[in-house]
Amino acid sequence: MKTWTVARHVLFRIGQDPRTLILIVLTPLLFVLLYGYSFSSGRPTHLKVAVVNEDNGLASVRTAELGRITLTLSLGAKLVQSLDRELFDVVLHDKPNRIEDEVKAGKYWAGLVLPKSFSHALANEALRERGPQKTTYQGRSVELLPPETVEGPLATLYLDDSNPVVTSSVALSLYEALTRLVAEQQATPTLKDPLDVHALYGGQVSALDYTAPGVIGFAMTLITIMLTVISIVRERASGTLTRTLVAPVRPWEVSLGYTLAFALVSLLQLGELFLVSHLLFHIRFAGSPLLVLLIVFVYAIGLQGIATLLSTIARNEFQAMQFILVLLIPSIMISGVFWPIDAMPTNIRLLAWCSPLTYANSALREVMLRGRGISGVALELGVLAGFALLMLLLGVRSMRRQGYSA
Amino acid sequence: MSETEEVVRARGVKKSFKNRVALSGLDLSVRQGQLYGLVGPNGAGKTTLIRILCGLLRPDAGEAVVLGWRVPNFRIRSQIGYMPQEVALYPDLTVMQNLAFFAELYDLPREQLKERAEELLALVELSDRRGQRVGTLSGGMQRRASLAASLLHKPRLLFLDEPSVGVDPRLRHSLWEHFLKLAAQDVALVVTTHLMEEAARCHVVGFLNQGRLFAEGSPEQLLRKTGAASLEEAFTRLEEESKVRT
Numbered sequence: 001m002k003t004w005t006v007a008r009h010v011l012f013r014i015g016q017d018p019r020t021l022i023l024i025v026l027t028p029l030l031f032v033l034l035y036g037y038s039f040s041s042g043r044p045t046h047l048k049v050a051v052v053n054e055d056n057g058l059a060s061v062r063t064a065e066l067g068r069i070t071l072t073l074s075l076g077a078k079l080v081q082s083l084d085r086e087l088f089d090v091v092l093h094d095k096p097n098r099i100e101d102e103v104k105a106g107k108y109w110a111g112l113v114l115p116k117s118f119s120h121a122l123a124n125e126a127l128r129e130r131g132p133q134k135t136t137y138q139g140r141s142v143e144l145l146p147p148e149t150v151e152g153p154l155a156t157l158y159l160d161d162s163n164p165v166v167t168s169s170v171a172l173s174l175y176e177a178l179t180r181l182v183a184e185q186q187a188t189p190t191l192k193d194p195l196d197v198h199a200l201y202g203g204q205v206s207a208l209d210y211t212a213p214g215v216i217g218f219a220m221t222l223i224t225i226m227l228t229v230i231s232i233v234r235e236r237a238s239g240t241l242t243r244t245l246v247a248p249v250r251p252w253e254v255s256l257g258y259t260l261a262f263a264l265v266s267l268l269q270l271g272e273l274f275l276v277s278h279l280l281f282h283i284r285f286a287g288s289p290l291l292v293l294l295i296v297f298v299y300a301i302g303l304q305g306i307a308t309l310l311s312t313i314a315r316n317e318f319q320a321m322q323f324i325l326v327l328l329i330p331s332i333m334i335s336g337v338f339w340p341i342d343a344m345p346t347n348i349r350l351l352a353w354c355s356p357l358t359y360a361n362s363a364l365r366e367v368m369l370r371g372r373g374i375s376g377v378a379l380e381l382g383v384l385a386g387f388a389l390l391m392l393l394l395g396v397r398s399m400r401r402q403g404y405s406a
Numbered sequence: 407m408s409e410t411e412e413v414v415r416a417r418g419v420k421k422s423f424k425n426r427v428a429l430s431g432l433d434l435s436v437r438q439g440q441l442y443g444l445v446g447p448n449g450a451g452k453t454t455l456i457r458i459l460c461g462l463l464r465p466d467a468g469e470a471v472v473l474g475w476r477v478p479n480f481r482i483r484s485q486i487g488y489m490p491q492e493v494a495l496y497p498d499l500t501v502m503q504n505l506a507f508f509a510e511l512y513d514l515p516r517e518q519l520k521e522r523a524e525e526l527l528a529l530v531e532l533s534d535r536r537g538q539r540v541g542t543l544s545g546g547m548q549r550r551a552s553l554a555a556s557l558l559h560k561p562r563l564l565f566l567d568e569p570s571v572g573v574d575p576r577l578r579h580s581l582w583e584h585f586l587k588l589a590a591q592d593v594a595l596v597v598t599t600h601l602m603e604e605a606a607r608c609h610v611v612g613f614l615n616q617g618r619l620f621a622e623g624s625p626e627q628l629l630r631k632t633g634a635a636s637l638e639e640a641f642t643r644l645e646e647e648s649k650v651r652t
Contacts (some may be wrong), residue, residue, distance in 0.1 A: 239494030243555070246460050246513040248483040 019297045023322045024306050034330045037348050044343030045086050050093040050102065050111040053080055060121035062145040069137055075119040079181055082172050103158045104200055106366075109342065110170045111158040121154050125194070139404045153196035154178065161199040162209045162369045163340055171197070187255055209284040213364035214337025216273045217299070217357055221327055224266050224300055228258060228307030229320045237316070251400040259304035259392065266295060266300035286371030292364060295377065299360040305391020312398040331355045336362065359383045407627050413563050413594045414459060417582060418468030421617075428454040431468065436596055436610075443608030444598045445641065451617040452598040453491065457566045458483040459596070460488050484512060484573055489559030493548040494555075495543025501532060501551050505558060506541055512559035522634040526554040529584060531577065539581040545572040553581070564588065566597045570604060582607050583604075602637040613641050620648035 014020050055076025060068050084092055091108065093099060115121075120126035123148040127133065133144045157174065161167040178194045233242040244254060270293070275285040310327075314320035334348055335341075335357040341349055352358050363380035366372040374381070414436035428451045436442045442453045458470055461478035473482045495504045500633055502508040502523060509519045527533045530550035535543060549572050556564065561612045566585075570578045582604065585595055589609065597608065605611045606625045613621040614626075621628065621644040627635055634640040 189563070238497070239490045239492030240496055242462060242490050242492075243488065243494040243508065244511060246462065246483065246486070246488045247508065247512050248480070248513070 011261070019319060020322065023326060027322075027326055030326065030330055031333075034333045034348070037065040038344055040206060043065075044166055044340055045345075046089050047087060047109045047166060047170065047340075047342055048091060048107070049083075049170070050091045050099055051080055051095045052096045052099060052111070052113045053077065053118075054096065054116050055114045055118035056116050057119050058118040060169065061123060061127065062136070063145065064132070064143040064145060065140070066137070066142060066274060067122060069142070071123065071137070073123055075121045075122045077179055079114065079177055079183075081119075082177050082180060085313060086171060087173050089115050094171040100158045100198065103160050106160070109160050109163075109166050110174075112174065113156040115155065118155060121152075122178075125154065129182065152292070156198065158195045158198045159200065161201050162205050162365070162393070163210050164205065166340055167199070171195075196271075201369070208281060209369060210279055210281045210365075210368045211338055212281075212333060213368050214332070214357075214361040216270070216277065216331045217360045217364055218328075218335075218337060219273060219298075220266055220269055220296065220300070221270060221303060221331070221357060221360075222324070224303045225307045225310070225324055225328065226260055226321075227265065228262050228304055229311045229314065230317055232258065232308060233314055233317050233320050234310035238310070252396040255304075255308060255392070255396045255399040258308065259301055259395070262304055262307075263297055266303075270296045283368070285368050287367035288373070291367050291374055291377070294374075295360060295363045295367070295381060295384065298381060299356065300386050301393045302356055302384060303390035305382045305393075305395035308395035309391070309398050312401060321388045331357045334358070356384060359387075410440075412436070413438050414442075414470070414472055414596065416455075416459070416468065416470040419455070419458060419465045419470055420467040421451075421458060421463065421465050421571045425615050429458070429465070432617065432619050434470075434612065434619060436594050437565075438594050439589050439592045441585055441595045441597065441607070441609045444596060444614055444641045445602070445605045445611055445637075446598075446614035447599065447600060450614045450618055452562075453567055454617075455614070456488070456567055456598060460486060460565055482563075484559065485562045485583060487556040487559065487564040489553055489556040489564075489569055490548050491571070493540070493552050495540045495548065495552055498539060499536050500539055501527070501543075502536045504551065505555055508555050508566045509558050513553075514559060522558060523554075526557055529557075529581075540590065546574055546577065548578070549573050549602075562593060564593060564595045566595060568598055568600075569602070570599070578604075602641070603635050611637070613644055615645055618648075 014024065053076045055074070057071050057072055057074035057076065059071045059075075061071055063069055068179055072257060079094070080090065093111070094114045099113060100110075103109055127146045128150065129143055131146060135142060135144055138342045157171075157177075159167060159170060180192070235244075240256075245251065259316065274283075274285070274289075274292075306327075310320060310323050314323055333339075334344070334352040335355050336352060337357075341352045341358065359380040363377040363384070366377050366380070370376070409571040411448055412435055414434060415430055417490040419429050419432045419434075420427075422620050427537055432451070433454070433457065444455065446452055454463065455644060458465050459472055459477060459621070461472075461480075461482065464478055472479070475482050495501075496507075498505070505526070506519060507520070515523065523536070524533065527536055528577045530553055531548060532554065535547060535551075540548055543551065553566075553569060556566070570581060573581065585597065586607070589595055597604070599605055609624060610622065610624055612619050621640075623631065626638045627645070628637065629635075633644045634643055
């Protein structure tokens, strides 16, 4: 039995390579830490929500003894106060007519507008649910009577439903807050449609639609980087890169040649990914395919740069593969592909904004899900272009260091 | 040959990798039409020197001037040829496809490529293998294809790093015949080898060890100077002498 000999030899060789050793120990740690931190609350947190509280706080209620009386309840303020502060970052807003546009623009996940008559409507709704109720009013015992007419929705909610996780969390939490408020009015909490919900995308965005742009972006990242790194490492090991760099070719020409080739390959892959996901899984595609191509092309150029850099650091294909894993797998966890970045802890969020996949994912999502035009993704495209340029320069520099320098 | 143009001039070239000294203040002069043999054991610094002269590495100190330009320099590239120790061809492409790619890098016109390639394939005796993938050729054939790729653009100065490793004796003989023919056409060749019978065919031989050129001259001069019967013996004697001196 030479099994042990072979096994010992393999372990010994791993032990000889400190880089591999570090990777073996650190990689799982990195994955589990990032995963844990990003998803730890089990639900999103810190979602930015705008609330317009126009409630005048007054409720006009029928009584058996005194006819109509006016109670000061300030239920709007109570509701705002009772909102889940872990889930929501509540921003008090005072322009109800601008809320919808700002939610559309992605400034808030949701906008809640409590009308002037919010307290009135809620109190009467509670009475209708519960039936007549005794209370004291100005020192007298009175019986409050249910309203004769049924009130409409209590409030209006503008909801960015491009992210199913967020949608359900927001809606559920608001519903709970309202229910609690009604319950405090001694009524059975069985509200029917208390909110007039304006879902921006008509509830058409599924979890698959939401994650598709990111997953497609990630698949591209992985394939492109692997292809590039491995072919450059192989060229270097076989000597063909040396032969090329001795010829009258500038390092940037070699670097750009690689970039161009693999960026074109990326576009082909992208077309394939989109075609299959669209035809087979009916992925939502609201925006311009050309804009998507542009985003991916710019992103792919940046990836080439990273790949060229990685190929300089990696001594062989094995190391290259490890770098790829360490760099890329965490990026899919933190880039908002599955979990909204808004819902991540601050330190992870900072990390997320350093990952180019975050911008690619965000831009693809804006175009595919929300149908945004180029101005809607200008920031993301700008960052991706800057990243591409920087990486291209670094890539050329490292290509120069692979051989010739002058 | 003293009035011919000096194509390589190195002065005090030093190069280290981390803690290992590869070249420690090396001087070298190669003239047009010269077949210069760099002779030394493995790790003597031969490949490092060639890589510096080709512009692939930058010396830490000293200077190297190749074809009139201080290297690294882009201008010399179309006039130098380099055959690395590795095969340095794409194994998944045919011999002809490899030649076509490198020819394009050297701006060889398409019409000329076929003619030039055929000429070179005949020289390295691979005419019947032009359509075969390089990866499926034998080791010796791969080396020959590699040499053909280095000669495509008719360089004025040719660096050959261990060109005859893995090449059978008969072909080795014909390669060296060709090297001498190139030299007769005023091409300068710098050839590294650790085989003394190859060194004996060079116009000038430089003995290299531990990053230093410790002796230089024609094979006859070296033999005469040391009174040795073979270059091997001359190498050993001169190396010992230089150790004593330092």
